[in-house]
Amino acid sequence: MTTVGVVCGGVGAARFLRALTGVHPVERTVGVVNTGDDTVMHGLAISPDIDTIVYTLAEAIDPARGWGLSDETWRAMEALSRYTSVRPAGSAAAPTWFNLGDQDLATHFYRTARRAEGATLTEVTAEIAAAWGVQQRLLPMTDHRVTTMVSLRDEGIEVPFQEYFVQRRHSVPVGAVRFDGADRASLTDHARMALTDSDVVVIAPSNPLVSIAPVRSLPGVDAVLSARRDTVVAISPIIGGAALKGPADRMLLELGHEASVVGVARLYAAIAGTLVIDPIDASLATAVEATGMRVVVTPSIMSTPAIGHELARRTLAAARR
Numbered sequence: 001m002t003t004v005g006v007v008c009g010g011v012g013a014a015r016f017l018r019a020l021t022g023v024h025p026v027e028r029t030v031g032v033v034n035t036g037d038d039t040v041m042h043g044l045a046i047s048p049d050i051d052t053i054v055y056t057l058a059e060a061i062d063p064a065r066g067w068g069l070s071d072e073t074w075r076a077m078e079a080l081s082r083y084t085s086v087r088p089a090g091s092a093a094a095p096t097w098f099n100l101g102d103q104d105l106a107t108h109f110y111r112t113a114r115r116a117e118g119a120t121l122t123e124v125t126a127e128i129a130a131a132w133g134v135q136q137r138l139l140p141m142t143d144h145r146v147t148t149m150v151s152l153r154d155e156g157i158e159v160p161f162q163e164y165f166v167q168r169r170h171s172v173p174v175g176a177v178r179f180d181g182a183d184r185a186s187l188t189d190h191a192r193m194a195l196t197d198s199d200v201v202v203i204a205p206s207n208p209l210v211s212i213a214p215v216r217s218l219p220g221v222d223a224v225l226s227a228r229r230d231t232v233v234a235i236s237p238i239i240g241g242a243a244l245k246g247p248a249d250r251m252l253l254e255l256g257h258e259a260s261v262v263g264v265a266r267l268y269a270a271i272a273g274t275l276v277i278d279p280i281d282a283s284l285a286t287a288v289e290a291t292g293m294r295v296v297v298t299p300s301i302m303s304t305p306a307i308g309h310e311l312a313r314r315t316l317a318a319a320r321r
């Protein structure tokens with residue numbers, strides 16, 4: 001039976017992994033997850049993409065917000081505001097711009113405590129996934145610190161990803177993206193095996209520049225994927241020239257790419273043999289093929305389980321050809 005490795009960001013990857021559940025055994029699925037968004041808030045270790053995937057696969061994600069837990073309460077965040085008035089100038093204590101729900105905090109408490117005991121992020125992630133009954137293997141891309149840094153055009157400064165994405169609501173133009181620490185980091189052995197030994201590798205419909213690119217910034221990843229590119233299939237996160245959610249479309253333009261399936265294909269042609277695109281983009285299939293990728297056209301907005309399952313099925317079939 002085939003094993004499937006999925007290169008993952010957050011929401012788009014979580015939805016694909018959930019769809020895959022319907023057509024492929026969970027115990028033969030492994031996700032290699034971006035950790036470039038990871039941050040420390042209130043001294044707590046936070047891994048947003050890992051948590052989005054765990055909560056989604058546990059059917060505990062808040063469907064409206066798309067992040068965090070459903071039936072969440074925010075008492076701790078509300079209580080924090082007491083301290084913002086006494087915080088001295090220059091202090092970053094009691095940040096209230098990064099919302100953490102009361103139940104969600106438990107995940108960060110656990111991760112932080114286990115890290116302080118010396119557990120790796122790989123170990124803690126397996127424990128958190130098990131606690132939520134998630135059966136897919138979820139692997140952080142690295143156990144080293146890699147931080148996605150975003151240059152803000154208007155302010156002329158570089159900030160960690162969350163200060164762009166959450167604090168500025170990803171509404172300001174980006175001049176560059178950099179993965180701090182990547183040159184000194186490495187894929188974990190488990191993550192490397194997932195990319196080399198899986199029968200099929202899927203690049204999830206995640207932001208190519210800030211979700212998939214951090215994984216690719218680790219030494220050797222592009223080499224591993226390009227060596228097996230015929231069995232690597234990417235799903236476009238751009239549909240009809242737009243991202244379903246988030247800044248992927250604007251970011252592509254701001255960083256000099258085309259905000260279309262063709263722009264996505266140019267980014268992935270060296271590492272993936274096939275691009276899955278939505279019927280709305282069918283007229284661009286020839287242009288995608290001109291980049292050297294094969295094209296699969298199938299509905300790719302995972303709005304119902306049936307669409308998700310068919311997308312997952314077509315994606316796996318494309319790699320087995």
Ligand code: GDP
Pocket residue numbers: 008009010011012013014015049052205206207210211235236237238239242243244245246248249300301302303
């Ligand atoms: P984040 O880390 O949570 O910001 O999310 P990702 O990087 O994993 O995903 C963001 C991208 O996922 C956006 O560009 C969306 O267009 C894409 N996306 C979300 N849901 C879907 C879907 O159902 N189908 C496709 N094709 N893309 C999706």
Ligand code: CA
Pocket residue numbers: 009010011037048049211
């Ligand atoms: Ca993310």
